[in-house]
Amino acid sequence: MEKDFDPSDLKVIAFDVFGTVVDWHGGIAAEVERMVPGIDGGAFALAWRAGYVPAMRQVMERIGAGEGGFTLLDELHRGILDGVLREFGVTQLDKAAVRELNRAWHRLPAWPDAVAGLARLKTRYTVCTLSNGNIGLLTEMAKRAGLPWDCVLSAEVFKVYKPDPRVYLGAATVFDVNPGQVMLAAAHHDDLAAARGCGLRTAYIERPLEFGAGRPKDVSPRPDNTLHARDIGALADLLGC
């Protein structure tokens, strides 16, 4: 724990969602296997997710060049999905089925510790999403999984994607607090580093199985983060909730 960190000065805990709060790999793999029997759902999930960062960067480059507006993550997912379906030779899904599959991101299962951990944190802090997922996606996900957010906050509100500083600083502005009174909780060091660069506190959440059991992730602590927690329950322990 950073030595100048006082949990009682903290007001908001903002969560990255995909990978941190919900299991995108397991959820997407299961839905793909249900709709396309015999497919390698895990490989399909990895390929779909791999398209996300390049697609998001393209949007940010277009916005930066003044050549386009913000695009919702649902639309990015849909564009990537078409390519992945071709890559995996899936031709039997009609338009309605592809749309249904694209909404699998709305139905991702929470990691087992998430609902109870968030409920504990919520007793003392404002607990919100801070995700590149669009508001509709995050709301449907929360409703299905029972995630007890105080507020669904999204890149959609700021019309730019993380890691753009406007998202992290925007969270502080929305709640009328200093950046140091907001903590980003995430399973990704790049997200946390960008938040730290804006003055936010950071908590790394271990999700060793984010990419599936076949690809365990290095979850060793890095000293730059304010806190390091095995899961969201452990984060509540560290914060005395």
Next chain:
Amino acid sequence: MEKDFDPSDLKVIAFDVFGTVVDWHGGIAAEVERMVPGIDGGAFALAWRAGYVPAMRQVMERIGAGEGGFTLLDELHRGILDGVLREFGVTQLDKAAVRELNRAWHRLPAWPDAVAGLARLKTRYTVCTLSNGNIGLLTEMAKRAGLPWDCVLSAEVFKVYKPDPRVYLGAATVFDVNPGQVMLAAAHHDDLAAARGCGLRTAYIERPLEFGAGRPKDVSPRPDNTLHARDIGALADLLGC
């Protein structure tokens, strides 16, 4: 009930908040009387609220003329408050106390039927705010009053105020549904009329004491609304929740 209305086709119930879900008159009057003993809190609340529509229109005129951006309701309230304090001859509050008073809008009490009624509606529909209040204000209010929103949606997301059509249509876009699958629930006919103009369903909620016991409001039904309900519990009854 409109004869072409099928509750099972409805997806989202979006609530106006001030007056419809929370008692701004009673809440503001009580906070003012606590901070400024001897003042007529009810009259103060009415004066403060009376400044809201003109202030909001000014913002929209500036946006329309390309001369300014969106302003949060917290800031509008603060600007109006300065004038009302002068009008009521209140000079004893320092800057921190005025700021604290301005945040009374974050602490408004829910009408007695609101929490239970929303919880019932939430079992079948996505239930969100659709308010000119800013996200931070609405989130703190929900947390304190226990309002179980699926999503805190605000004019702040769309960067224009109701009754601009972009707010009502924006709610449908956010949840990826048709305007007719969204119902606005409000205690104000002008808000409902604007929503109806965008194709939304409408539910009028009776709040006869919105302006205090001394100024009962005419809450008679108007035929243009899809539904007319005594309170949020009665709305849940009408929708079979």
